Amino acid sequence: DAGITQSPRHKVTETGTPVTLRCHQTENHRYMYWYRQDPGHGLRLIHYSYGVKDTDKGEVSDGYSVSRSKTEDFLLTLESATSSQTSVYFCAISEPTRNTEAFFGQGTRLTVV
Amino acid sequence: AQTVTQSQPEMSVQEAETVTLSCTYDTSESDYYLFWYKQPPSRQMILVIRQEAYKQQNATENRFSVNFQKAAKSFSLKISDSQLGDAAMYFCAFRGAQKLVFGQGTRLTINP
Numbered sequence A: 001d002a003g004i005t006q007s008p009r010h011k012v013t014e015t016g017t018p019v020t021l022r023c024h025q026t027e028n029h030r031y032m033y034w035y036r037q038d039p040g041h042g043l044r045l046i047h048y049s050y051g052v053k054d055t056d057k058g059e060v061s062d063g064y065s066v067s068r069s070k071t072e073d074f075l076l077t078l079e080s081a082t083s084s085q086t087s088v089y090f091c092a093i094s095e096p097t098r099n100t101e102a103f104f105g106q107g108t109r110l111t112v113v
Numbered sequence B: 001a002q003t004v005t006q007s008q009p010e011m012s013v014q015e016a017e018t019v020t021l022s023c024t025y026d027t028s029e030s031d032y033y034l035f036w037y038k039q040p041p042s043r044q045m046i047l048v049i050r051q052e053a054y055k056q057q058n059a060t061e062n063r064f065s066v067n068f069q070k071a072a073k074s075f076s077l078k079i080s081d082s083q084l085g086d087a088a089m090y091f092c093a094f095r096g097a098q099k100l101v102f103g104q105g106t107r108l109t110i111n112p
Helices: none
Strands: A006-008 A011-014 A019-027 A031-038 A041-052 A054-057 A063-070 A071-078 A086-093 A107-113 B003-005 B010-012 B019-021 B024-026 B033-039 B046-052 B064-069 B074-079 B088-095 B100-102 B108-110
Touching: A006 A041, A006 A063, A006 A086, A006 B046, A011 A019, A019 A031, A019 A086, A019 A107, A031 A063, A031 B100, A041 A063, A041 A071, A041 B100, A054 A063, A054 B003, A071 B100, A086 B100, B019 B108, B024 B074, B033 B064, B033 B074, B046 B074, B046 B100
Parallel strands: A011 A107, B010 B108
Antiparallel strands: A006 A019, A019 A071, A031 A041, A031 A086, A041 A054, A063 A071, A086 A107, B003 B024, B019 B074, B033 B046, B033 B088, B064 B074, B088 B100, B088 B108
């Protein structure tokens, strides 16, 4: 299995508080992605990174920011959590020069109350 | 922007029968990859099959095969001899130069 770890696995937070989710990989993959999964919507891309300090927005980036200061870590921050951000968040990694598929973390269930 | 559409929110099939899941996509890129991922209740994302856009031959992995129609931008998944363990959410995905984009998913139920 690809070495990819998400933390925390579960979190409950209050509306208006900042939240940071971490994705850590040991595979030296260049690409890293953050998704949210909601019923009826599948996996929607929030942000992605194609290298250290190189990031770009996905289709649902409002309210989220990311940072990648080193290859192995990709952080997703909710600056001021809202109830609409209650979701399951997945991180994925990919290295197109080695293989075509993406590998996924186990997901983080975030509840904003 | 790339988009992936799965028009069947739910499908069901009798055990040992064949089922086809539909997927269409939209892109202006010429070089890309398409995937089907399976997500069981454990939430783990499992690669089922992949297709390179430059290959005309449809990919096959044991009981799983695809019908790739590049001009129509269609990428359907056929599951033959359905088994109870095939019950899951199935996601179609597109990977272009940078983005990896998913469809809304199809929940597949296998009836014994």
